[in-house]
Amino acid sequence: EDQVTQSPEALRLQEGESSSLNCSYTVSGLRGLFWYRQDPGKGPEFLFTLYSAGEEKEKERLKATLTKKESFLHITAPKPEDSATYLCAAASTDSWGKLQFGAGTQVVVTP
Amino acid sequence: DTAVSQTPKYLVTQMGNDKSIKCEQNLGHDTMYWYKQDSKKFLKIMFSYNNKELIINETVPNRFSPKSPDKAHLNLHINSLELGDSAVYFCASSQGIMNTEAFFGQGTRLTVV
Numbered sequence: 001e002d003q004v005t006q007s008p009e010a011l012r013l014q015e016g017e018s019s020s021l022n023c024s025y026t027v028s029g030l031r032g033l034f035w036y037r038q039d040p041g042k043g044p045e046f047l048f049t050l051y052s053a054g055e056e057k058e059k060e061r062l063k064a065t066l067t068k069k070e071s072f073l074h075i076t077a078p079k080p081e082d083s084a085t086y087l088c089a090a091a092s093t094d095s096w097g098k099l100q101f102g103a104g105t106q107v108v109v110t111p
Numbered sequence: 112d113t114a115v116s117q118t119p120k121y122l123v124t125q126m127g128n129d130k131s132i133k134c135e136q137n138l139g140h141d142t143m144y145w146y147k148q149d150s151k152k153f154l155k156i157m158f159s160y161n162n163k164e165l166i167i168n169e170t171v172p173n174r175f176s177p178k179s180p181d182k183a184h185l186n187l188h189i190n191s192l193e194l195g196d197s198a199v200y201f202c203a204s205s206q207g208i209m210n211t212e213a214f215f216g217q218g219t220r221l222t223v224v
Contacts, residue, residue, distance in 0.1 A: 031209070034212075036215075041217075041218075042217055042218070043115070043201050043203075043215030043216050043217050043218050044154070044201070044215045045215070046212050046213065046214065049212060085152065087154065089154075091209075095167075097142060097144070097159050097161070097166065097167060097205070097208040097209065098156050098159070098167055098169075099154075099156065099213065101153060101154040101155070103151060103152055103153055104152050
């Protein structure tokens with residue numbers, strides 16, 4: 001059965017203190033690994049899609065990387081506006097359009 | 112101009128009632144989804160429609176019935192509501208069933224009392 005596990009559950013950072021979030025996945029055949037950001041009371045907002053091991057993508061202070069078993073979301077010099085829950089999701093080659101989400105990592109960045 | 116919009120945003124209702132949640136997208140996408148986010152924040156897919164055809168139907172009680180009148184709309188009707196149905200329901204859309212980038216609505220918080 002496809003499974004996505006995120007760690008840590010929660011992360012509290014000082015402004016400027018870089019850190020990484022982990023997403024471990026077990027899927028029958030990875031078609032894509034997705035990162036979303038969710039703010040309280042809102043729907044998830046798409047950040048990145050990674051398709052193959054070794055791939056990296058960046059957006060402002062965020063950088064996502066992918067290996068054969070896990071993905072990392074690196075937050076470099078975070079600001080308070082980076083506070084959110086970050087969700088990881090995997091899509092397998094044999095499940096059309098279905099995203100298997102992890103429980104998310106809640107990130108709080110304090111000034 | 113909202114890309115994926117759901118109504119209502121909040122819904123409080125009594126057990127046993129029937130209710131509907133509406134979703135509309137103006138992105139021109141051909142695939143729409145319903146996801147449920149429970150109290151532990153897990154997002155789980157419920158249904159998916161591609162060009163008005165049901166393509167994903169997860170293990171969901173048959174009290175839940177989706178309806179897609181056209182590619183831009185996907186509604187969710189729930190019969191005989193139960194306490195355990197309380198959750199946040201998200202509508203999403205994407206171009207193509209390969210779902211490379213899904214856009215989500217703001218969610219409907221359903222509370223059954």
